[in-house]
Amino acid sequence: MYRLYGVQDFANLAVHVALEEAGVPHEAVFLDMDGGDLRSPAHLARHPMGLVPALETPDGMMFETGACLLYLGERHGLAPAAGAAERGAFLSWFVFVNNGLHTAVMDLIHPYRVSEDHARAVAEAARARLMERLAVLEAMAATRPGWLHPDRPGVLAIYISMLLRWMRAFPWAGDLAISAQEFPALLAIATACEARPATQAVAAAHGLSGRFFTDPEV
Numbered sequence: 758m759y760r761l762y763g764v765q766d767f768a769n770l771a772v773h774v775a776l777e778e779a780g781v782p783h784e785a786v787f788l789d790m791d792g793g794d795l796r797s798p799a800h801l802a803r804h805p806m807g808l809v810p811a812l813e814t815p816d817g818m819m820f821e822t823g824a825c826l827l828y829l830g831e832r833h834g835l836a837p838a839a840g841a842a843e844r845g846a847f848l849s850w851f852v853f854v855n856n857g858l859h860t861a862v863m864d865l866i867h868p869y870r871v872s873e874d875h876a877r878a879v880a881e882a883a884r885a886r887l888m889e890r891l892a893v894l895e896a897m898a899a900t901r902p903g904w905l906h907p908d909r910p911g912v913l914a915i916y917i918s919m920l921l922r923w924m925r926a927f928p929w930a931g932d933l934a935i936s937a938q939e940f941p942a943l944l945a946i947a948t949a950c951e952a953r954p955a956t957q958a959v960a961a962a963h964g965l966s967g968r969f970f971t972d973p974e975v
């Protein structure tokens with residue numbers, strides 16, 4: 758039994774979709790951020806930074822979106838297994854998304870955390886980095902490797918789909934939004950993810966509807 762601690766439409770969304778796709782018993786616990794739940798001693802015991810996601814697993818508590826997705830992916834068939842020939846390529850691109858894309862998306866959304874005085878410049882620089890990295894990711898995705906294929910969405914597809922939502926829906930300024938429509942191979946992956954019953958069920962639990970990954974309401 759897994760227990761996922763999160764906030765609606767935060768990074769725990771991807772972990773939640775992975776749990777549902779895996780078809781394993783789990784419970785999603787939504788915390789009240791405004792009510793101070795993330796800073797509570799109980800939550801700080803789950804996550805050392807008081808953030809989400811935090812995932813209770815049979816092996817103990819976990820945190821960090823990327824770590825939770827990798828853990829679920831390798832245990833439940835949503836990523837190449839350890840020892841598989843594809844594992845190296847998968848890991849390389851997974852870390853590229855986690856370290857190169859996710860962090861830049863955070864700067865696009867919350868540039869004031871880097872510099873309150875230069876938020877626009879930080880967000881613009883993040884956007885430029887993202888466009889460059891998305892082009893690289895798009896070229897790889899267009900080769901349709903088995904571990905990032907629209908027909909078999911795994912943890913990397915789920916992760917990318919959530920980040921595409923964020924880049925379109927939550928940039929610091931509307932004119933800095935990045936649309937999935939500019940990246941056809943990534944769009945195909947997110948479109949496939951979005952249509953899956955598991956993803957739809959999780960999206961509803963997070964209050965999302967429509968084309969929540971590929972063309973979210975803003």
Ligand SMILES: N[C@@H](CCC(=O)N[C@@H](CS)C(=O)NCC(=O)O)C(=O)O
Nearest residue numbers: 767768795807808809810821822823
């Ligand atoms: N690198 C961490 C980032 C976690 C993170 O920043 N989570 C955000 C939600 S997307 C959060 O908990 N925000 C609450 C806050 O800032 O107080 C991860 O990927 O899990």
